[in-house]
Each structure stands twice: as structure tokens, then as C-alpha cells.
Amino acid sequence: MALQIASLNSGSNGNCYYIGSATEAVLVDVGISCRETEKRMARAGLSMQKVKAIFISHEHSDHIRGLEVLSRKFKLPVYINKGTLTNSRLVLEETLVKGLINYDPITIGSLTITAFPKIHDAADPCSFVIEGNHTRIGVFTDIGACCHHVVSNFKNCHAVFLEANYDSDMLMNGNYPYYLKKRISGGEGHLSNSEALNLFINHRSDSMSHVLLSHLSKENNSPQLVQQLFEQHAGSTYVEVASRYYESKVHTVTPSYFENSPSGRVMEQEKVQLSLF
Numbered sequence: 001m002a003l004q005i006a007s008l009n010s011g012s013n014g015n016c017y018y019i020g021s022a023t024e025a026v027l028v029d030v031g032i033s034c035r036e037t038e039k040r041m042a043r044a045g046l047s048m049q050k051v052k053a054i055f056i057s058h059e060h061s062d063h064i065r066g067l068e069v070l071s072r073k074f075k076l077p078v079y080i081n082k083g084t085l086t087n088s089r090l091v092l093e094e095t096l097v098k099g100l101i102n103y104d105p106i107t108i109g110s111l112t113i114t115a116f117p118k119i120h121d122a123a124d125p126c127s128f129v130i131e132g133n134h135t136r137i138g139v140f141t142d143i144g145a146c147c148h149h150v151v152s153n154f155k156n157c158h159a160v161f162l163e164a165n166y167d168s169d170m171l172m173n174g175n176y177p178y179y180l181k182k183r184i185s186g187g188e189g190h191l192s193n194s195e196a197l198n199l200f201i202n203h204r205s206d207s208m209s210h211v212l213l214s215h216l217s218k219e220n221n222s223p224q225l226v227q228q229l230f231e232q233h234a235g236s237t238y239v240e241v242a243s244r245y246y247e248s249k250v251h252t253v254t255p256s257y258f259e260n261s262p263s264g265r266v267m268e269q270e271k272v273q274l275s276l277f
Helices: 034-044 067-074 082-088 148-154 168-172 178-185 193-203 223-231 255-260 262-271
Strands: 003-009 016-020 025-028 051-055 106-108 111-117 126-132 135-140 159-163 210-214 238-241 251-253
Touching (some): 003 159, 016 135, 051 067, 051 111, 148 193, 159 193, 193 223
Parallel strands (some): 025 051, 135 159
């Protein structure tokens, strides 16, 4: 038994993450167009017919840009909290809008999705843990600081999409205006490479098999830099940077497989194709 995960896009130009079992799947955020979402899923060998719902983390455009069209075309329910919906200006079919409450689990077939609060400069931002087949996948992006909600949920995950938005030196020495630098690094913006790495080193479980480093800044980070930074501390955890231009490989997460078969961990890594940037 396993779950499959893939990043369809990750960055300030759009975010969309796929988590699915053998029978159904969900998307977390739809920040790329409906057409691009369909194209990337098809290239990855993923079926839109398996997608049963969309979960929205917050109202920023890079997380909802393609939502209206995708939901309407495929009649997909959208799970979104009141604050996010009110501030998003989304026009959704009323029958497809579903409520979302932190720590109130939602069942979609074989999957259980739980939202939890986080710190970010949005109306009512949340992140998600998706569980199925005794496997837990976490989506940890757009986080200003690692509060206890983030830490406690991170500890229980077998695979994560983890934000590593910026390198502190690149941000501070770069061309962004001062107010934007403060917004990004001021505790309600995004996680730096070092903050994400501290979370990973100090709180990942022994059964964490995959980390997809997500939401990298185009101007203030380097995929090669952050990949090398995490690989130094990854041990048996597979590390990949989620691209802002392409879909990732589809990864199969099976905790019991890795926990019971050390050699299997090596075999999985040998099959992985690095993302294009």
C-alpha cells in the first residue's frame, strides 16, 4: 500500500501539488492554469479522473490562479476556509464550495485530509497533512515561522513538500526593495533555507523517505545550493527540488517498505530522475 505524490509547479509563479492513492487523489492549491495543470498531469502519467477534490491553503494568486476554471470544468469540490474565501474574490459554483476547519479531518475516499494553522501574511492560512494507507504526506509551504502546529505535524510525516524559499545572504544583498525583504523574512512571509533545514534536521521522523523542497525564490535562491545543503544532512531521505517550470517525477511513498528493507531505499533513489530547472 502506498501514496503517490508530485509537484505540478512550485514557486511564486504558481503552486500545485498532487497526492493520491490507487483509487483517488486531491490537489493542494491550483496556482497554474487549468490547461497547464491538465498538461502536466498528463505528462506525469496522472489522471484528472482520479482527482476528487481541491484544498486551498490561502488566497494569494500563486495558489488559486487556475482554481475557478479547473473546479468548474471537472466539477471538483473546493475545500476552503471562510477567511480565505472572503479575501480571494473567487467566483466558484456554490454547490462546489466546501467548508474547511483546522484539525477537523475530511475524508475523500481512502484519503483523510487535515488542515492546520500556520503563520503567513494571509487572512487565515493553513497547511495540510494527507493520510492514506498508513502514510502521511505534509504540505509545508508559505510559512513565516515554524510554530508548534508546523513542528508537531512535520514530525509525523513520511514525505513532505517543504518550503525553502530564500538564501538569507542572497535576499539581503539582492535588488528587492527593503520593504519586500522585510515582508519575506519578517516572520510572516517565507522560510529561509536555514529555517527549513533546521526543521528538517531537528524534527523529521526516522521514516521520512522523501522531501520535495518547494516554493524556491527565482531571484533569491539557487536550486543547486539548497539541494546540496539538504543532501549533507539527509541520510536515507531522498531530496529533490520542486521546479517552478516543470512537473516533478511521481514519487511512491511506502513507509513500511523503507522501514523494513534498507536495500529498497537505495533502489528507489536509483530510479529517481532529477527535476529540470
